Amino acid sequence: MPGSSVKLEPRLQAVAQEIKAPTHADIGSDHALLPRYLLLCGRVQRVIVVEKHKGPWENSRRALEGLAAEVRLGDGLGALSPGEADSLSLCGMGARRMVRILSAHPARLPPRLVLQPNDSALPLRQWALQAGYALVNEQMVEGFWRHSILTLKRGACTAYSGLPLELALRFGPLLLKSKHPLLSAELLARRQQLARLPQVEPVRLELEHIEQALALLQGF
Ligand SMILES: C[S@@+](CC[C@H](N)C(=O)[O-])C[C@H]1O[C@@H](n2cnc3c(N)ncnc32)[C@H](O)[C@@H]1O
Numbered sequence: 001m002p003g004s005s006v007k008l009e010p011r012l013q014a015v016a017q018e019i020k021a022p023t024h025a026d027i028g029s030d031h032a033l034l035p036r037y038l039l040l041c042g043r044v045q046r047v048i049v050v051e052k053h054k055g056p057w058e059n060s061r062r063a064l065e066g067l068a069a070e071v072r073l074g075d076g077l078g079a080l081s082p083g084e085a086d087s088l089s090l091c092g093m094g095a096r097r098m099v100r101i102l103s104a105h106p107a108r109l110p111p112r113l114v115l116q117p118n119d120s121a122l123p124l125r126q127w128a129l130q131a132g133y134a135l136v137n138e139q140m141v142e143g144f145w146r147h148s149i150l151t152l153k154r155g156a157c158t159a160y161s162g163l164p165l166e167l168a169l170r171f172g173p174l175l176l177k178s179k180h181p182l183l184s185a186e187l188l189a190r191r192q193q194l195a196r197l198p199q200v201e202p203v204r205l206e207l208e209h210i211e212q213a214l215a216l217l218q219g220f
């Protein structure tokens with residue numbers, strides 16, 4: 001495949017495999033590794049990059065020079081027009097910041113979103129439900145942490161059917177249903193960490209959620 005010599009770390013590779021579109025927007029690209037890969041591998045025909053900061057904007061411009069890419073200096077979806085992109089990615093940021101970016105311009109959101117938060121995906125799953133996006137795929141990959149990657153498509157969501165909602169929002173309905181091996185590993189490691197801490201209320205509560213999720217995984 002053209003561009004197959006371009007290597008991405010596993011987290012961005014997992015994001016890339018969810019994207020195939022005429023025009024894709026990547027918000028917060030920094031070195032633009034993902035959009036460059038998408039263009040070189042022919043997964044997208046055109047890319048719009050939005051960067052909020054001058055340094056990363058310059059990095060992106062350099063990385064995408066000569067390719068079918070437009071690199072805009074701006075704040076999130078504020079730099080996009082409605083209908084301009086077929087899909088959008090937001091990667092490598094905290095989930096709460098990502099929710100702020102996604103909520104700021106609902107009319108500019110494309111129908112397909114691929115999100116890779118650096119922390120718990122809970123706020124993104126909650127946002128997706130109220131914003132009318134269905135969770136169509138969830139991945140977990142090893143990296144600096146265990147990263148989760150959410151693929152959302154505009155429409156009614158059936159991913160939570162048959163699961164306790166609070167638990168599924170916290171740990172991922174599709175990860176739970178697929179008994180993802182990295183989810184079990186993550187839960188067991190976190191249980192061990194929490195067991196060493198003073199058993200104050202928030203710690204006890206988190207442990208309770210973990211036990212419930214582990215029981216659910218065993219019950220399927
Ligand atoms: C940690 S980097 C992640 C880079 C890349 N997406 C990745 O996953 O490797 C986060 C980038 O998002 C940019 N950023 C943060 N908030 C933004 C916003 N509201 N709009 C556009 N870019 C933003 C930052 O300037 C920074 O370059």
